[in-house]
Amino acid sequence: MDVIKGLLVLACAWGFSAHSAVNMQQEAKNISDLSQSMTGSKEALNTNVISPLSGGGSLKTFDRKEDFSFSIGTCSASEVFLKILTQPQSSGRLRLLAIEQDTSLDGNLDKFINVNMDADMVCSNGIMQCTNVDDFSTCSSFKWSAASDRTVGLTRVGMSELGGCYCISGKCGNALAWRNLKQVLTDVAGGISASLAAVNPYYTMSGVTVEGTQATVTGGNAQCATGSVTDLVSTTDPKKLASYQNDPNKMKQDSQTETASSWAYQAIQSGSLNPQESSEIRRCSEVRQPIIDSAKLSDIITLDSGTGGVGYCGADCIMLTLGTVGDNYWNSPCGEFGAAARFFIKDYKRIKSAVLEKAIFDDWIQILLNGNYIWSGPYNNWTGQAIPGQCELSTSWNINPNVSFKHLFNKNGVAEFKMRVMVADAGEGYAFARLTADLSCKDTKTDTIANSCSVYQNDPECTLLEERVDGVLTFSSGAITGLNPLPQSKTISQDSCQITIQRPWFNKNRTYRCNVKTQSDLTKAIARSEKIKTSTTAKDYQDIQFKNGGIVGDSGTLNFDNLPTVQPCVQACKVRKPVYPDVALDGVDKGVVNPTHYDVTYKECSVGVCPLSSGEELVQACQCTNDFAEATAIMQIMRNAGQDMICSTGIEKPL
Structure with missing residues (x-):
């Protein structure tokens, strides 16, 4: 309270002068009278403020010189x-x-x-x-x-x-x-x-x-x-607002533009509008992000070493080259030549098929995978060390074996193809294997959950107010609603695949109320107030201000001439209004001499005038009313009446 008094004295010293005292007094009285006449009673408040704001007429300035239309909502929402x-x-x-x-x-x-x-x-x-x-x-x-x-x-x-x-x-x-x-x-x-x-x-x-x-x-x-909805948003075309549903990026761009000029957004962003709040509303969410296993062709198999290569023959097709592509690059009267190609299998489970598609050789060929026989040509009968016939066949073979070796791709790691080629005179030997891959998305059944609520969940100063799980209100006003969402399905796209998965929930949105402790340092304000309070006289005052890390002194004179006289109390008048008792079904009791009763009320006076309503009668004019004695007498009567009626012990009680 002393701080407030000191600041008021300082304010008076800054803004008051003898020349303007009379004018200020009159202006203050005029403003008070206008305000009282416009809002001094519930009828006036409803007529002049509430009804116009609800669309029931025009608002007027306090001096009634200007009127204008304004409502809280541009469109009627009722x-x-x-x-x-x-x-x-x-x-x-x-x-x-x-x-x-x-x-x-x-x-x-x-x-x-x-x-x-x-x-x-x-x-x-x-x-x-x-x-x-x-x-x-x-x-x-x-x-x-x-x-x-x-x-x-x-x-x-x-x-x-x-x-x-x-x-x-x-x-x-x-x-x-x-x-x-x-x-x-x-x-x-x-x-x-x-x-x-x-x-x-x-x-x-x-x-x-x-x-x-x-x-x-x-x-x-x-x-x-x-009509227009300009008071609510910047655009006057509500259809544009509806179009945001199909163009969220446009909505994001427009919202960023709006935030630059929105005082409401800046006020919210910079902090609470009420620094005296003892609690704050915090909103957070838990978002479930399923982990999806997707693959590209390069994630299936790659060349490790040797003579060969990896190529792609379609959206899900891989072509392996075994050996060197060419013609007559080996020469011998009857000699054995060899080639090896090592591949590294990264995900054997995604290999749907593996077929030896083509073999080109002159004169004999045998193909092995990790030491396991796949095929031999030209008659698929060379299974041992020696060829089952004469060396020279005088033919350059181009054969499509179409032999599957998928069963040999049974683990991740190195897969080594070896070829043995018997050549008489001049010849060559190489082959192609076709793989088809499963590039579909697969649900790993594991999820990552981004939980921005954990800090509030573990804070004893925070209380859960509301929770919505995938849009279903499960917790409201601090109590469980009993409503629970069904397991949700969601389609997820990753790389070149899509998958629909189901989880108990995907999004949880929560609202917490957290108690906060505001640290306010009033040391300097108290010191300044104390200086003003102890140094102020009827004519002058002294002040201190804290600037640039130091204390700066200040002083001035006070002029309180022609100050308005403050009434010792708020003047009120006493009025009464007759009320009549309800008539029973049997008629009026003849024993009632005067059926008239009154409701007595007190009203605050305005400019020395009692604001009488219809049917009211003035009992006591505007004055400083003190009905303490009357109230005491009524209370004493009630007490005595109670003592007179209660006699449960059979012994009369003293009044």
């Missing part, structure tokens, strides 16, 4: 465009009975649709109906959709087209729909509204009211279709 009538069943199912909707956005519900379907599971964009809720194979999926005439309905789809689903019946829990009816109906309403917004972006849900088993959805009206 128009009802959808009603959903439901009935939870004893089995736990939710029966969707009927839907009423406003198809023209003119404020009238002009379409009535009989749905009459039971939902075992509620999704963010549809429902599921099951013969046995514990067996997903018995479930049928339905998605909310809207026709071109804006009529909403349910369309049979595959389960993968639904999202954010949770079970409300069967073994999932008892009476889940009843216990979470508001949340369940809000999710149903959100799915229907989203389907309508897909054909008309003006179907934007602003609120859901649940009364009994009926949900009423409010949003925009026809004026929103032609």
Whole structure:
């Protein structure tokens, strides 16, 4: 309090002078009177402020010289465009009975649709109906959709087209729909509204009211279709906003542009708008990222050493060259020549087939893999050391053996091909092997989870307020809702493959409230206040300021001439208004001499005038009212009456 007094004295010293004292006093009185007349009572506040802000008229300046139109929302968000009538069943199912909707956005519900379907599971964009809720194979999926005439309905789809689903019946829990009816109906309403917004972006849900088993959805009206939403966003074309759904990169670019000029964004980014807050809202997420095994052809097999090569013959085809391609590069009357090609197998499990496709030689050839016989030519009968015939066959052979050796590719590591070639006179020997590879994505069943919530989970000062798992509200207002999402399916693309995988969940979004301790150093402010308080006289003051690491002294004179006289109290008047008792069915009691009763109230005076309302009678004019004696007398009467009535011991009590 001393700090405040010192600062007020300093403020007066800076801004007050004898020349302006009278004018300031009058201006302050005028402002006070205007403010009191505009907001001094609930009737005035409602008429002059609340109603205009809600769209019920024009706002006026306090001097009533200017008026203008302004509302908190550019478009009215109170128009009802959808009603959903439901009935939870004893089995736990939710029966969707009927839907009423406003198809023209003119404020009238002009379409009535009989749905009459039971939902075992509620999704963010549809429902599921099951013969046995514990067996997903018995479930049928339905998605909310809207026709071109804006009529909403349910369309049979595959389960993968639904999202954010949770079970409300069967073994999932008892009476889940009843216990979470508001949340369940809000999710149903959100799915229907989203389907309508897909054909008309003006179907934007602003609120859901649940009364009994009926949900009423409010949003925009026809004026929103032609009006401007400039107060809400920078663009005046809501269809542009809707286009962001199909162009998220454009939305990102536009949002970055907006942040540069948005005072609200800068205020949030720079910190709390209220430095006195003792707690802060923290938001975080857990994101599951499945690890997918994908491969390229180069990830299957490579050349290690020797005479050979690796080539690619298609999207999933690998061609191995064994030996040197050419003609008559060996010469001998009857000699044996050899060649070896070593390959390194990186992932043998992805080799679907391995076939010796072609062999070109003159005169005999034998091909081995890791010492195992594959084939020999030209008659596939050279299985031992010596050739089974004469050396010279006088033929240059080009044969397609089409022999599989996939069974020999049974582990990762080095695979060595050896060729023995018998040549008479001049000849050559080489071959080609074709492999086909499995390049599909494979689910490794292992995941990485990025958890930005761990710091709050382990902080005893943080409390979980809300959690949504894949869009399903599982924790709300500090309590478990009982709603749990179904296992989700997700299609992941990696390299040149795609795979659809299923996990219990993919995204968890949480909101925590964390207590914070603000460290405020008021040492300098207290020292300055103390200096002003102890040095101020009726004519002058002394001050100190902390600048450039030091203390700078300051002083000045005070002029308090013609200060306004402050009333010793807030003036009030006493008024009364007659009220009449209710008449019973048997008529008025003849024993009542004067049936008139009064409600007595006190009102704050404005400029010495008592603000009387209709039917009120002035009892006591504006003055400094002190009814302490009257209040004490009433309390004493009540006490004595109590003593007079209570005599449970049979002994009269003294007053």
